[in-house]
Amino acid sequence: MKLTYETLDVNGIREAAAQTHSFWGGERTLEEHTQRTFDALAWLGRDLRYVGLRDERGALLASLKCYAVALQTPRGIARTLGIGAVFVPETERGKGYGQAVVQAAMDEARALGFDAALLYSDIPPRFYARLGFVEFPALDWSAQVTALPDSVPLRTRTTTADDFDTLSAWYHADAVAADIFPVRSSTRWRFGKWFNGAGDELILNDGERDVGYVNLRSTPQGLRVFEWAAPGVEPERVWATMRRLAEMEGQPHVCGWLRFDRRETWMAVTPRPNAIPMVAPLKDTLAVTANMKAFFGEMDHF
Ligand SMILES: CC(C)(COP(=O)(O)OP(=O)(O)OC[C@H]1O[C@@H](n2cnc3c(N)ncnc32)[C@H](O)[C@@H]1OP(=O)(O)O)[C@@H](O)C(=O)NCCC(=O)NCCS
Incomplete structure (x- = not known):
């Protein structure tokens, strides 16, 4: 059967959203779920496209979201x-469409000059390993x-809009401990x-003086640490700050994604079954x- 790979238009996006709603919609109505995709497109403009595979009769057999992002690598910045959101309707699964749509997006990106592909897998990584993706550790930490x-x-x-350049400088200065990590623009940061x-x-x-930042939020599971960066500051002082903030919020637990160089003896560390970072080179030079030491934080998850 001849399959066509295409960028979805507004109607195609609605169609994809109708397919994915029961899987990823959570508490959202179909309209809210669909609107979230349009909102993401409004945030990212040309940096986000929804693509799909159709059969000869026009049925949408597979879809995914293509983001334009940047990774810092030992070879410099990789385009x-x-x-995200790789999806095949239940009745069409197991026929190769899932692999085919990811392969088509990678082929297109390679032709457009992209250096690498990145995704966060919610399924056992072997599905993507077959397509050349390398899996990086995905660990959660938590503590009383x-x-x-x-x-x-x-x-x-609290931060003000004027703080963005400083935040960005701290993030990037702190992330250089990793061999590979996302580079962020202000749009990307706000989108994340x-x-x-x-x-x-x-x-x-x-x-x-100001020495860094933390990004945390109170959740039913405890105080969630999305990210922190404070180059040159003793981590113990940052953790002590989080302790004080958690106590102020009445939160008995603190938790987050574990960064490779942030493991402490007092943390309980468990493998995360979802959002597993995976990267594939699209060029032989990468x-x-x-x-490799990789830093893929929760704010860069898409
Ligand atoms: C994951 C998904 C896109 C795969 O699509 P598909 O068209 O069925 O996959 P393909 O036919 O191309 O590939 C089939 C292979 O992938 C494996 N595979 C498919 N879904 C899998 C899953 N959820 N977990 C583990 N392996 C899976 C199959 O076992 C099969 O392997 P085999 O050839 O060794 O038997 C589809 O199951 C889906 O839409 N799932 C719900 C959404 C989702 O979880 N998306 C992934 C987010 S990271």
Whole structure:
């Protein structure tokens, strides 16, 4: 059967949303679920496209979202295709359409000059490993608030729009400990917060100067740490700050995605079954190996 790969128009996006609603809609109505995709398109403009595979009669057999993102790698910045929301309707599964739509998006990106592809897998990684994706560790950490260090906390204040360049400088300075990590524009940063339900950052201050930021949110599971960066600051002081903030919120637990260099003895660390970061090179010049130190934080999840 001849399959056509295409960028979905407004009607195609509605069709894809109707297919994915029962799977990813959560509590949202179909209209709300569909609107969320249109909102994401409005956020990202040309950096987001919804694509699909249709059969000769026009039936939508598979779809996914293509994001234009950037990764810092040992070879410099890689223009990267972000792949999200890979979906095949239940009646069409097991016929190769899922693999085919991901392959088509990768082929198109390679032809457009992209260097790499990135996705966060919610299914066993072998599905994507077959297409050349390398899996990076996906770990969650959690702790009772009383287990966190109780040394001298830093001061905190809310951010203003003027703080963005400083936040960005802290994020990028801190991330260089990794071999591979997402590079963020301000749009991407704001999109990541909206998409992942994170709040605004708090600036950390050591009494004399601003030294970094934390991004946390109270959830039913505890205080969720989306991200922090404070180059040159003793991590213990940042953790002590989170302890104080959790205590102020009456939160008995603190949790988040574990970054490769942030493991502490007082954390309980468990593998995450979903949102497993995976990267595939699209050019021979980019080597991606599982032993690279990778930093894919929750704010970059799409
Ligand atoms: C995942 C999904 C897109 C696969 O589409 P598909 O068209 O059925 O997949 P294909 O026919 O191309 O590939 C089939 C292979 O993938 C494997 N596979 C498919 N879905 C899988 C899943 N959920 N978990 C593990 N392996 C899976 C099959 O076992 C099969 O392997 P085999 O050839 O060794 O038997 C489809 O199951 C789906 O839409 N699931 C719901 C949404 C979802 O979870 N998307 C992925 C988000 S990261």
